[in-house]
Amino acid sequence: MTPDTSSLAVRPSCGSYSLAGWPATGVAGGGRAAVWAASGAGSERDVAVAIVTGGNSGIGRATAVALANSGFDVGITWHRDEDRAQSAAREIEQAGGRPAIRHLDLHAVHEGAQVLDELCEELGAINVLVNNAGHGTSKPFLEMTLGEWQGVIDVNLTASFLTSQAAARRMVEQQSGGAIINVTSVHEHIPLSGAAPYTASKHGLGGLTKSLALELGSYGIRVNSVAPGQIATRMTGQEDESPSESQVPLGRAGDAREVGALIAWLASDQASYVTGVSYVVDGGLLLIAGEHQ
Structure with missing residues (x-):
């Protein structure tokens, strides 16, 4: 069951994130989320920082804005559209967050950790990582080349491993805990x-999520x-077109901001006892998937 997102407090000084009233009504205490170090509970150390890969459009952008509304400073990466990235940065700033942007092509997998480090240095810390950037291809298995397979695996799985490792090492050094949220798919x-490599990469990222939850919990x-399903972006003005009809039980495609709201909740202290879980946001698609096989 999707959690109640009517009041999302990222840290004790943070106010509300309202799903019904896009955007949020604001936050209390100056509108900033404080980082509460594990070694000194109750001592405000710095502003909370989130980094979202692929944060210039779609679910990534909706997530970045939701986090900014919740009191985070937000670093985002972009691949193809710098104008969109600049626009997203302005939206983050309007929501009360301090933005930072970097170009990142995750096909060059080792660049992910490097760019994450640059954003951490600019913003001062990292408390939340959202691995959102993704890549897919549609081609029959019998016709697929190794390069096409590897390109999808690199972006969707290997790059997420490397960025998660870099983020987790910093979180451990900070002694402040943190959250890593991987955007997969149904x-x-x-x-x-x-779409064999896409399916394999998303299954793999789900498995990586559970393994990291075990290793990093201490x-x-x-x-x-x-795991989003059919997400429309017409209302949020992003690249993909809204499907004309949706066959899911709820009878409509989802809004990117509905996914962003859930991610913001998972980033918050309200989800402080939640780890190793995959949240499906699909309007009931998985319930009827077998009917369309």
């Missing part, structure tokens, strides 16, 4: 015909995944 749970780092 295809973390069910296969997609004609450091106060929570790791979860969010």
Whole structure:
């Protein structure tokens, strides 16, 4: 069941994030989320920082704005559209967050950790990482080349491993705990015909999520995944077109901001006892998936 997102407090000084009233009504105490170090509970150390890969559009952008509304400073990466990234940065600033942006092509997998380090240095810390950037291809398995396979695996799985490792090492050094949230897909749970590397990468990212939850829990780092289904972006003005019809039980496609709201909740202290879980946001698609096989 999707949690109640009517009042999302990222840290004790943070106010509300209202799902019904896009955007949020604001936050109390000056509108900033404080980082509360594990070694000194109750002592405000700095402003909380989140980094979102692929944060210039779609679910990534909606997530970045939701986090800014919740009191975070937010670093985002972009691949192809710098104008969109600059626009997203302005939206983050309007929501009360301090933005930082970097170009990142995750096909060059080792660049992910380097860019994350640059954003951490600019913003001063990292408390939340959202691995959102992704890549897919549609091609029959019998016709697929190794390069096409590897390109999807690199972006969706290997790069997320490297950015998560870099973020977790910093969180451990900070002794402040943290949260890593991996944006997968309903295809973390069910296969997609004609997209073998995409399906494999999303299944793999779901498995990585659970493994990291086991290994990092003792450091106060929570790791979860969010698995979106059919998400429309017409209302949020982003690249993908809204499907004309939706066959899911709720009878409509989802809004990117609905996914962003869930991610903001997982980043908050209200989800402080949640780790190793995959949250499906699909309007009931998985319930009827077998009917369309």
